[in-house]
Amino acid sequence: MSIVRHWSREVLDGRGYGDYQSMGMSGGQYDILREVVDAARAVRRQGTRNVDMLTERQAREGCTAWYRSGGPGEGPWR
Numbered sequence: 001m002s003i004v005r006h007w008s009r010e011v012l013d014g015r016g017y018g019d020y021q022s023m024g025m026s027g028g029q030y031d032i033l034r035e036v037v038d039a040a041r042a043v044r045r046q047g048t049r050n051v052d053m054l055t056e057r058q059a060r061e062g063c064t065a066w067y068r069s070g071g072p073g074e075g076p077w078r
Contacts, residue, residue, distance in 0.1 A: 004036060007033050011033070032059065032066060036055050
């Protein structure tokens with residue numbers, strides 16, 4: 001979760017995207033990152049200031065769901 005949170009802040013602050021591997025992420029984490037960033041940008045356009053809470057919550061929920069079902073490895077994450 002922390003890597004998704006970190007890169008979502010970087011991207012939202014205009015410090016760019018990269019290849020997910022160069023960011024040290026798995027494909028699943030990168031998918032979560034894109035969803036988080038898209039949602040945060042939509043909220044910013046509406047004038048909401050507290051984007052950090054949104055990105056934190058969505059990163060946590062996305063990673064929890066991804067790893068609960070086993071994610072990229074074998075078996076569920078606990």
